[in-house]
Structures are given as structure tokens and as C-alpha cells.
Amino acid sequence: MSSNSLNVPGELNLLITDEIVTERAIQAMTQIDPERLHAAISAEHSGVLVSPQEPGLTDDESARLSLLAAQLTAGLQIEDDDRLKAIIEALNAEIHLSTRNIAELIHVPIEDVERVLQDPQSVPADVKLPIAIRCSYLMSTITQARGR
Secondary structure (H helix, E strand, C coil), X not given: CCCCCCCHHHHHHHHHHCCCCCHHHHHHHHCCCHHHHHHHHHCCCCCCCCCCCCCCCCHHHHHHHHHHHHHHXXXXXXXXXXXXXXXXXXXXXXXXXXXXXXXXXHCCCHHHHHHHHHCHHHCCHHHHHHHHHHHHHHHHHHHHHHCC
């Protein structure tokens, strides 16, 4: 598989076959109609996106399903330290929260957030864990506030 292509039905079926996730869970995550979702992940298509015409998915649903497949497979291979740093950087760049804003919102010293940004491997796990959990919660909160 090249870095530019993803066999979405194949990847999702592998996750289902390996009992990592169920089709019902994928439906709950995507909110795609169960029958259309089943048709899409049962299809033998390959490429970056599932073809929206054949399985009856909209372009938006096809894109969301492709993104989910990528995030549940390759995305979970990212190292935790790198992921935490990226979350904080996203809060800075995309949400326009300063490091101080983040520290205040998640109730940790600003120095700890700054250390995670500078060198996450040097920060003790007992310091990183609350930052990671709370930043994850903050990202979830922001996602919900943005609507669908």
C-alpha cells in the first residue's frame, strides 16, 4: 500500500474481522445509515475514497469514512509524546489558544505545558498524563461546540 492510497473497505473489514471494532461502532462513530455503511465497507473498492456513487454514500460520508479508516489504522501508530505535542500545537494554531490559555483551562502549571511543547520525552509520565487527558477533553469539547 502506498502512502497516498488507502483501501477503505479493506482496512475497515480488517478491523472488524480482527474484532478491534464492530460495524455497529463504525456506524455510531460516523452516523452513516447502517445499510449504506454496510454496502460501503463490504465493497471491494480501493483508493483514497470509497466511491460515493456505488455504495450510496454522499461525498461527505465517503470522506469521513476514509478519514476514520486512516485514523484508526495509521493514525494510532503515532507516538504518544508526538500526539500530545501535536494536540497542544493544534490548540495554539487552529483554536488560537495561547500556552497560558491552555494551562489555565486544564489547571496545570504553564511551565509543564511549555516543557511538553519543547521536549515531551523529558517530561515525567505523571505530569504528561493529566495534560494529555485534559487536552484530549478540551479538543473533544471544541469539536462538539463547532457542530456538525
